[in-house]
Amino acid sequence: MAKETEIKLRISPASLATLHQHPVLAARCVAPWxxxxxxxxxxxxxxxxxxxxxxxxRIRRDGEQLIQTLKSKGASVAGLSERNEWDWTLKSNRLVLSHLNDSCWPQSLAELDKKQLKAVFSTDFKRQFAELRWQRDGIETVVEVALDQGLVIAGQQQEDICEVELELRAGDPAALLELALELAADVALMPCDISKAERGYRLFNANSYSVAAAPAELSTEMPLDEAFAAIAWQLLGNSQRLAEQYRFNGHWKLLEQWLQQLVSLRALLASLGHAVPRPSSNPLRTQLDALIDDWRVRILDGADDQAVREAAPLAFANELENTRWGLFSLEMAVWLQNQAWQTKRSARGTRQGAAALQNWLLQFLKDEAQALQVHRYMRQPEDIAEQAPRLERLLVWLQAARHISGLVDSDRLFGSLRELHTLVLQPLNAENLVQRREHLASVLTLNAWKQLLR
Structure with a gap:
């Protein structure tokens, strides 16, 4: 068994054709392509x-060589994946079922009759590859870079393959993200948490590809720093999966959910005060603001305009042809991987980052609830849009951690504030003003809200 660590990056055919000439690759390449x-x-x-x-x-034909491979799902985020892999050289183009024994075969498939296995789809592509070597922090890093172009074929359906794979052979996995970021500075690269196998299955069933990353696993006593990182990784992973799926099928709901992940990430970065100093996250917040500002207007307009919804897939494809989305995704991933918010922060920020999550969370929610000034905005509902960022900060933490907040009926509070946030973003008119005022009044009746204001 081997552990495969790699990052996948979607790229346009035109950029793929010239990427092997990129100076970042040329400087580290140790042998001809x-x-x-x-x-x-x-x-x-x-x-x-x-x-x-x-x-x-799968069975892969590589020249005269035939290789049977079994891969586990593993973990994947920001296009970076780690999974277990078993390889066996074959003498003929037939599965050797005896290789699929208890040393590698999932327990959940123990009762499966392996004779039922049959070829279901293919992925055929041309691969250009080379080995890169360089020193990173005094340690030799070895990476194989592969440029893949071809097709996934499942029955009568097919999808293009056009991607870059960076596979770690030696060194720290962070080096893959850093290398990808260097390339993304002037080449439009899209981190994609989808394997070639998942693309094949998606051609049979578009919903087989999950748009939700692994949920953040939070506990009451875990340090705030760890909770913040877990939630941020989840939101980043969600956004990348939603971008990939919307690119594939253009379903409007996916675009709305993609934007919501970006809004939540922006709110998360702004919620921790001294624990995440503004200078450390400022470049990321600036990039998020630009993405949110551009796409929020389009999505709000598309709520009642079919023409806007129909034009959105092309606009999104154009977004992906630009370097902006890939750069943000990779910069956010490198920032999280390196825990960059912890450098150069004050002693107060370090103490806050080490605080138990539940203790910090309850105080944070109380402070934000009091600052929302519900009674004031019941009198001035036309002005509550200025509180949208505060609502977003409340929502991101309630969504991820309300189960450990200690609040009664926290689900109802989360749902109510989410509805209020939706009203706040809608165009202002007489009906909307009434709805805002009525909804604010209903928030005051919630047990969880009363608990926060004690």
Whole structure:
């Protein structure tokens, strides 16, 4: 068994054709580029038992060599994935079922009749690849860079493959993110948390690809720094998966959810005071503000305008052809990987970052609730839009951590504030003013709100 650590980056065909000449790659390349044709057949049962168990099984033809490979799902975020992989050299183009024993085969598939396995789709592509070597913090880093172009074919359906893979052979996984970031400075690269196998299954069922990253696992006593990082990684992962799926099928709801992840990330960065000093996160907040400002207007307009919704997929494709989205995604990932918010912060910020999550969270929610000034905005509902950032800060923490807040009926509070936030963003008219005032009054009746104002 080997552990595969790599990052996948979607790229345009025009950029892929010239990427091997990029100075960042040329400076670290230690041997000439090589080219291979890789022909892959993926195997599963008729009801996709392997996919449901989150494993992939294939036979790859690489020249005269045949390799049977089993891959586990592993963990993936920001395009960076780590998973277990088992390889066996074959003598013929047939599965060797005896290789799929208890040392690698998932326990959940123990009762599966492996004779049911059959080829279900293919991924055939040309790969240009080279080895890179450089010193990072005094440690040699070795990375294989692969430029893949071809097709995923499932029955009568197909999807283009055009991506960059950076696979770590030696060194720190952070080096992959840093290398990707260097390339993304002048090449439009989109981190994509989707494997070639997942693309094949998606051609059978568009909903088979999950747009939700692994949830943040929070506990009452965990340090605030750890909770912040866990939530930020989840939101970043969600945003990248939603971007990939919206690019694929253009469903409007996915675009709305993508924007919400960015709004939540922006609110999260602004919520921790001294623990996340503004200078450390300012470049990220600036990039988020630009993305949110551009896309929030379009999404609000599209709520009642079919023409705007129909034009959005092309606008999003144009966004992905620009460096902005890829740069933000990778800069955010590097910032989180390096825990950059912890450098040069004050002693007070360090103490706050080490505080137990539940203790900090309850005080944070109380402070924000009091500052929302519900009674004032019941009298002046036309002005409550100025409180949208505060509502967003409340919502991001209630969504991720309300189960450990200690508040009674915290689900109702979260739902009510989310509805209020929606009203705040809608165009101002007589009906909306009445709705704002009535909703603010209903917030005051919630047990969780009363608990916060004690």
């Amino acid at each position: 090589q080219t291979r044709e890789l022909l892959n057949r993926y195997y599963d049962t008729a009801d996709f038992a392997l996919a449901n168990a989150q494993v992939a099984l």
